[in-house]
Amino acid sequence: MEQLILDSKTWLLVLTGAGVSAESGVPTFRGMDGLWENHPIEDVASPQGFVKDPALVWRFYSQRRAAASAVHPNPGHDALVAWERHLGDRFLMATQNVDGLHRRAGSQRVVEMHGTLFKTRCSKCKRTPFDDTTAYPEGTVPTCGDCGGKLRPHIVWFGEYLDPADMQRIEDFALRGSTSGGRFVFLAAGTSGAVYPAAGIVDRVSEAGGETWLVNLDPPQNASSFDHHVTGKSGEVLPKLAK
Ligand code: BJW
Numbered sequence: 001m002e003q004l005i006l007d008s009k010t011w012l013l014v015l016t017g018a019g020v021s022a023e024s025g026v027p028t029f030r031g032m033d034g035l036w037e038n039h040p041i042e043d044v045a046s047p048q049g050f051v052k053d054p055a056l057v058w059r060f061y062s063q064r065r066a067a068a069s070a071v072h073p074n075p076g077h078d079a080l081v082a083w084e085r086h087l088g089d090r091f092l093m094a095t096q097n098v099d100g101l102h103r104r105a106g107s108q109r110v111v112e113m114h115g116t117l118f119k120t121r122c123s124k125c126k127r128t129p130f131d132d133t134t135a136y137p138e139g140t141v142p143t144c145g146d147c148g149g150k151l152r153p154h155i156v157w158f159g160e161y162l163d164p165a166d167m168q169r170i171e172d173f174a175l176r177g178s179t180s181g182g183r184f185v186f187l188a189a190g191t192s193g194a195v196y197p198a199a200g201i202v203d204r205v206s207e208a209g210g211e212t213w214l215v216n217l218d219p220p221q222n223a224s225s226f227d228h229h230v231t232g233k234s235g236e237v238l239p240k241l242a243k
Pocket residue numbers: 016017018019020022023028029030031045096097098114155156157158159160161162189190191192193194195196197215216217218219220232233234235
């Protein structure tokens with residue numbers, strides 16, 4: 001296997017997707033054929049879907065909350081913790097995963113680009129998102145104690161903007177890495193490269209002169225954009241990849 005060298009001049013930006021949690025037992029999106037209980041994922045993960053059937057959306061997220069709470073980080077998550085300990089502030093991870101497994105494994109420099117299953121916010125007022133691990137019983141749509149509006153999962157749904165502060169943090173890191181005089185590396189693992197803006201990061205890094213690595217089970221849609229390819233399961237590849 002090709003080795004990724006992490007030395008004192010390396011800046012590393014990691015992007016993870018559902019494949020990194022697959023070996024923990026969390027189903028991937030494309031693995032579900034983009035369906036949950038026969039509903040297209042866009043119907044349960046979009047603002048339109050929430051307006052149409054909020055109880056269905058809450059059933060989807062309550063189920064996933066419970067499932068994510070019941071599983072554990074795998075050796076792929078652990079390898080990323082070790083890389084962060086080694087690189088310190090020269091490491092940043094952007095994850096599309098909402099399952100919280102990176103933080104539970106011990107990763108600290110993490111941007112949860114698509115939000116988290118374990119926070120809830122009000123769909124109506126500006127109340128700050130709050131920690132919430134409740135798996136609401138079927139049919140429940142929780143309401144806001146402040147304004148009576150419907151509460152919703154703190155997740156970035158299709159057609160919604162990512163938090164600009166999260167995007168800024170990724171861009172700032174990429175700028176510092178690519179102008180550091182050292183070596184700027186981007187590594188994507190376990191993601192199908194189908195959902196933007198995450199899928200576009202690789203091209204931005206290449207344009208900035210960075211080196212790009214891909215660790216995935218199947219070739220993703222944007223595979224040709226990467227300089228280095230390692231095919232395999234992230235839980236098996238990541239622990240052996242760096243030196
Ligand atoms: C393994 C493995 C193992 C398996 N080891 N690997 C530009 C072009 C075209 C469209 C757009 C565009 N810009 C924006 C859009 C629209 C849209 C979009 O991208 N659509 C595409 C479908 C084309 N994007 C958005 O709507 C985004 N918002 C936005 O851009 O706002 C601006 C805007 C406003 C108004 C109108 C239009 C634009 C928001 C996207 C939010 C995504 N949200 C979701 C669901 C919510 C989260 C949740 O409930 O969980 O996030 S979608 C879903 O896909 C989820 C995931 O985070 C995301 C990415 O999936 P991921 O992680 O890649 O998983 P999979 O399953 O796809 O792939 C797993 C991979 O792992 C596979 O390749 C396997 O081979 C591999 N694998 N086991 C290693 N053990």
